[in-house]
Amino acid sequence: MKIKLYILLFIFAPLFVSCEDYLDKQQDQDGMDQYDVFEELLTAKEFLNGAYADLITEVDALGSSADYLPGMTMSGEGHPGRLSDIGATDFLSVYPAFSAGEYLSLMDKGSNYPNFVGRYKRAWQSIRTTCSFLENCDLIADASSDEVDLLKGQAYFLRAFNYHLLTKRHGGLIYLKSTIDLNEPFNQTRESYESNYEDMIEDLDLAIALLPVTWESGEYGRPTKGAAMALKSRISLFRASPLVNESNDVTKWEAAAEAAGDLINYAADNGLYPLIDASAAITMDVDHNGADLYVPEHELLEPYRSIFVGPGKTKIVPDEVIFMVANNKLPVINGVLGFPSTALTNGFTFMKGNQKPMGIGATANFVEKFETKNGLAIEDDPSYNPQEPFINRDPRFYNNILFDGVPWIEETQYNKTGIIDLATVNENGASGLDRHNYALTSNADLYKVRNLTGLLIRKWRPHGWLWSSNRNFHVNENVFRMAEVYLNYAEAVNEAYGPNGTSSNCTLTALEAVNMIRNRVGMPNVNSIYTGDVASFRERIHNERAIELCFEGIRYDDIRRWKTAGDDENTKVEYLEQYWQGVSETYPTGYRYSTEEQPALKKTFSEKHYWWPIPTSEIEAVPSFGQTPGW
Template sequence: MKINKYIGVLLIVTLFFSCEAYLDKEQDFEGLQEEDVFGDILTAKYFLDGAYGKLITDVSAKGNSADYLPDMTMSGEGYPGRLNNNVPEIYNYYAQGDYLSLMNWNKNNGQAPNFVVRYYEAWKGIRIVNSFLENVDLITNSNEEEINGLKGQAYFLRAFFYHLLTKRHGGLIYLKNNLDLNEPLDRARETYASNYANIIEDVNLAIDLLPIRWKSENVGRPTKGAAMALKSRASLFAASPLVNTTNDKQAWIDAATAASDLINFANNNGLYALADASAAATLDVGHNGADLFVSEPEAMKPYRSIFVGPGISKVIPNEVIFMEVNQSIIAAGGFLHPEPRLALTVGFDIIKGNGGPMNIGATANFIAKYETKNGLAIEDDPSYNPQEPFINRDPRFYNDILFDGVPWKATSAGAVNKTGFTDLAFVNEQGKRGLDLVDPTIAGALLWKVRNTTGLRIRKWIPNGLNWRGGWNGDFDFHINNNIFRMAEIYLNYAEAANEAYGPGGVAPGASLSALDAVNKIRNRVGMPNVNATYAGSTDKLRERIRNERAIELAYEGHRYTDMRRWKTAHLDENQKVEFLEMRWQGEESSIYPTGFSYDYVDQADKRKTFTDRHYWWPIPSSESEVAPSFTQTTGW
């Protein structure tokens, strides 16, 4: 029987008869007999490797393509400032609530949002995994340990594919065996609960089979810890209000246990230590403070190294459990460097004028979530002055957000702003529009077709000094880590679940931390004080502070849109509005304007997001239910 008899892309007829190859490596297997592919451990491994190319996570891209509607714009963390390539148009489909048009977007269009491509690619990945698992017993020239490692990867991948699909679309059909072409297309969609049970079953198999560490030639493949992290993430989603509509405490207990198990596992095996940037408590970021206008504050470097760093050689930071490997090696400027996907999904202004970056700027209403260094929300701290909003903030603010006046090297030979300083003022000291905003009617701005629109930029993923001069020539001696799972998320998962299950001071069985302890651990390691007692007196109060902590710690990492959906808070006014920061020079410093600038949060009514109850679950492409009516469209669509 030929290997290409088996098809697992359910209900997508165009794929049943397409000549499209599933993966470059997989092309080599077309027409081969099963025993030819799976009789040898090496070819069987290559076959399974094809599934990795289909795994488009929230920090991945298809190939080297940009994501034209990344999580951070849907969540309101940022807004795209690209003037061409239909970026505003795609955002507007989302903002207006037209999710069905987005899901029906031509997946082969280079501007298709990643989650559209993910829908199709995930089914292809599931097909590869199922073909491997159906035939793994044919491998004869290997040992049990090696085969178990491959099985563990397969179960991990299948669980991950389904988590990525079901967290957005709800219950689908959990295929553990591929369909025969002669099988009728009359399968009905299953419930989310059913799919989730299968995800947990697969991920538990992966945990049992995967090694604690891989030998050097396999570094980058999922480990036991990665599978445990996936279990923690999936179980937290299943425990959340979107799914757990009755607030069943057992679901929260299961999520707390999954996170606690990984924390204990990491501690017992000397793995995944949080980066220690506690010295950031000493940052001098007051009015004209010595560290306020510093590109990369020294005290924050242990934390910053989780995300970006100098040198092309990547070393997985101790905090990172699983990261996306660099896809390719490109010759540039006379040396080889690993392509870093240009900061997650090519969504940031690293290379102005390049076809991919959209110059996503931070939104003013999102940065308002960063506390003061005193550990208080800005509205609760009497020392906070909205006319000097950048001083004395949570140290992570100075890692994540690039604001006016911070020294920053030009990111391309054609950059409009070549001053070496970020100029984001709506009206600067010269009475002109800031060079990083730039009037779009100016010819130079139109030439590069990219500008900042929000009055703030994202520092977290931009290596200071990366410079693109044209072609593959430039200063590329930097690396960017596309982190899929890191330990900070697990502590926050535990804090949220334990708070719901046991209260702020309760401890899950077998755990050593309370919910409050866990969130304080995340805060203290960047020099922030413990959660203020004002916010820690009850489950309800601590819930809000944990949610805020997730927003800050995991900012721009592809978590927030899912978080707002699972909490069922995406419809709230605070999460639908979009505000930009407008700075205007007032002529001189004064008691009212300590920096000489006025600062205003300006609502962008035309960019406001539409979000109703039906938007909590995404539709599937219309072609699915048209081809197989039993595979019904998502409720409300």
């Protein structure tokens, strides 16, 4: 039987290497004939592994640079402190184009940065690989049916995952299930998102049936049955949300609730993905002059913090993590492969400027979403004092946000005091050592990245650990974790059945699911002032997702699917400014704090910006395909 191997001819062809090219490279390396690839399990598995190399999730690094425009910047969670193109060619043009709404100019960039531009190309390559594999995998002669099924399950998962990465940004495309003959004309038009959704779910149902519960340690990083169920939950929620579900068809919310409920039940039945318990963290003394307020990494928070960073080079997969990127590589001299989240959120104090740190700091308007430890929004808690904004907040605040005055040890270049210094003007009349000062920064220093926003991101920032060849930490680039699944469930159930409703297949109420996420860090149940009706609880669910999943590449797609990306709170960028006044009743810390909007950074947003265009070159190649509406 002859193996079907076609060169792809369709609008994405300029972005691909052909299957023949790939196999030619294999022949050059291994002395193999291309028709031998699918005759042996080992070479067929290596062929499928190529699809992993092209899978660029929201927490991956594409090559050796941190992302120029990651989700946490597009969502307004943070803003970069990098002020120069030195070591990051063309970086300074990216955010202005995005904030001006010039999305097509970004998609037409010739480089791979921002990541989603390179990912658009790489996702199609991965899809090509999975289609070719699924066409030919039954020809593997030296494998059992079980071994082939495990590979098929991965291929179905990878195809669906790549299509989700594409369709969540660009809308409906063309769902390829086979390679295309060079001699056949290509004049197809784009399919609807709903059609693509049905194909993704079909692939994921096949993956769920074929993938294992767990893998042997040597296969770390491959998807499991739970990972496929988590992706199904995420996709189902996206499809049920206002961006896609314009008529608010309640059956789509019900389907999303059932998809999350299936995984909740599956995890419970198999003893998988239990939420890590850090409930004692609520007892930290973080009041005015509290003993724990300035502790860098409190031991009571350590169980929660271990989900994200930890000591030692070897990753230990946290219990609640369902799927993570399997990178564990040392940093290279001029790159960040293996630690993209750390490179995004750190600056020159941790990484040299030519290692491309982005120094993204948390924005003041986003940080205001963290409740007080009383379980109230800051605007609803009379005890909250904006002139002492760091005290008595949700314990997750102290895992995620790093503020002025916290002792912090790094391979520092500027701040050798060992204490975070983010003052706009400190008691000596100078700018803090960790903060950029435009007036005093020379051109030669612009690439030495420091903070602009007045708040650092602690979530991916290792304390007391070295970046160089003596690295003694690891970073978990989590793709799916169980906390998201509970929040997916809560959102879908609330929309379909209300705060106290349940799905058809799970006994948890929407409110109980949210409280599980809060209680595991010691936060009280959602206050009753937020649970009176669907609309009130919807706002609290949205806020809970913002806090629990912050800086994980999820929020940008959340505010798009909710159709709130154009709201003022999501288009503006505010910095925290702090000026020394001397300690007084008015200024308990001695600083006057204020949030200051940065008008030059405000994002232009209209209806067309909810869906991204595809590269112009593809429309020119095949006009029948059609550009995204509005572009």
